[in-house]
Amino acid sequence: MSSDSPVLNGRCGYVAIVGRPNVGKSTLLNHLLGQKISITSRKPQTTRNAVVGIKTEGDVQIIFVDTPGLHLGQQKAINRYMNRAASTAMKDVDVVVFVVDRFIWNEEDDAVAQRLSQVKSPIILAVNKVDQIEDKDSLLPHLQALSEKLNVAEIVPISALRNANLERLEALIVERLPEGVHMYPEDQITDRSSRFMAAEIVREKITRQLGDELPYEMAVEIEEFKQEGSLLNISALILVEKPGQKKILIGDKGERIKLIGTQARLDMEKLFEMKIMLKLWVKIKSGWSDDERALRSLGYNDF
Known part of the structure; x- marks a missing residue:
């Protein structure tokens, strides 16, 4: 733990990373932090807990919350727990990053969008894995269709795995963070033990x-x-x-x-x-x- 005094007159806020399972939320968090704190695999529902990742640069501190993927069906207690953890993380945050997978949109994406319709914070839609799209000309019409479907502040095409356009995404997040004192020491990267x-x-x-x-x-x-x-x-x-x-x-x-x-x-x-x-x-x-x-x-x- 750093003993540095809190940064005054900076920006600090919570950012929830949400989406259905297996769209790349944890990979996105790890690449934004430049360090692995959230586990990843190609299997859906790898993330079970909301994992906090803290990024501090100068007078800006972003507190990311990586959430379990919101999913339908599978009504065991562990599945109910993961859905509650994801829904809770959407409340009382300053910005929400809604991650979707290229052109894929299914009923679980609809379920996430429905829950986000109750959220008052600005929502940034991150369209992930665009490096895997062969016909790049088809991307712009798809982004326009998404903007008509959803009430979001911004839409950003990204590739979390390839670090593509993540600086742009982070800049859009920082613009929307409130002014405030940093909540964590600058050398802390997670609240997990x-x-x-x-x-x-x-x-x-x-x-x-x-x-x-x-x-x-x-x-x-x-x-x-x-x-x-x-x-x-x-x-x-x-x-x-x-x-x-x-x-x-x-x-x-x-x-x-x-x-x-x-x-x-x-x-x-x-x-x-x-x-x-x-x-x-x-x-x-x-x-x-x-x-x-x-x-x-x-x-x-x-x-």
Whole structure:
């Protein structure tokens, strides 16, 4: 934590990044920050919690809130939690960035737009993945159609992955931030704990490896997080719902869980800037994803 005094007469405000699952919200946050704090994968609903990322440059501090994708159906407790977390993040923010995927517009985008119709903050529509559009001439008519469909302050074509037009997006955000004192020290990049970040890294590696075989019935809990000299000891418990899922996660002769552990440890060493001793355990906890009490015990209670 920095001991610097608060910046006066600057700009500071909250910016919610919203959209349906898998449109690139977390990738956008990471590239805007220039540092990875939100986990990503190609699988929908990778983000489960609202994750705060803080960017401070000079007299401007932007507090981004990366939200779970708003989705329809799948009425387990974990899905209801994610929708509540996303809806809560839209309230009381200074700017909303609504992320959509190129020309794709479906009923989940409609659901997000419907919720945003109740929001009083200015909305910037970020049309993501435009680098994947082959016929660039078709983009302008599409942007015009979106502007007629939605009540937004600005529409910006971007590619979060390629860092294309993100400076323009950020400038439009900053214009709309209120004047005010910075809420966080300038060297802080998230409000999340190190334990939370460690659990998310393990979950990302599992999701990337096993997203199709182990969809959402998996959670990670950090049981030990202890520094001894220059070594950080981390023990993570991975919860699954069925014996077959445990078998898939461990893999033949333990090869899959070893690979997940290696990938997670390397990312943690970058994040925490020290050597990590990581131990992973797998446990069957039937029905955890549809149990409100179990979810609270796993930290899904921050809305």
